Amino acid sequence: MALSVRTTRVPVFMLKWLILMAFVALLWYGRRHRRPRAPRIDRLVRCARCNRHLPLQEAVRRADGDFCCPQHAGDDQ
Numbered sequence: 001m002a003l004s005v006r007t008t009r010v011p012v013f014m015l016k017w018l019i020l021m022a023f024v025a026l027l028w029y030g031r032r033h034r035r036p037r038a039p040r041i042d043r044l045v046r047c048a049r050c051n052r053h054l055p056l057q058e059a060v061r062r063a064d065g066d067f068c069c070p071q072h073a074g075d076d077q
Helices: 012-032
Strands: 044-046 053-055 060-062 065-067
């Protein structure tokens, strides 16, 4: 009695699921290991009196320049 070797093929739907799971795993791996975003760089200005650099949002703006504080802008006079 001869033993017959039966070849089994992976059904097509299982192959599709395997490809889909591999794709999802690659997406998950890529999202976990991507580089963190660089921090946003604010525009810097220099105080017209003391030459200190500070973010534009923190500066006291006047027609004659940007200042680091109201005292340097001349508001205390």
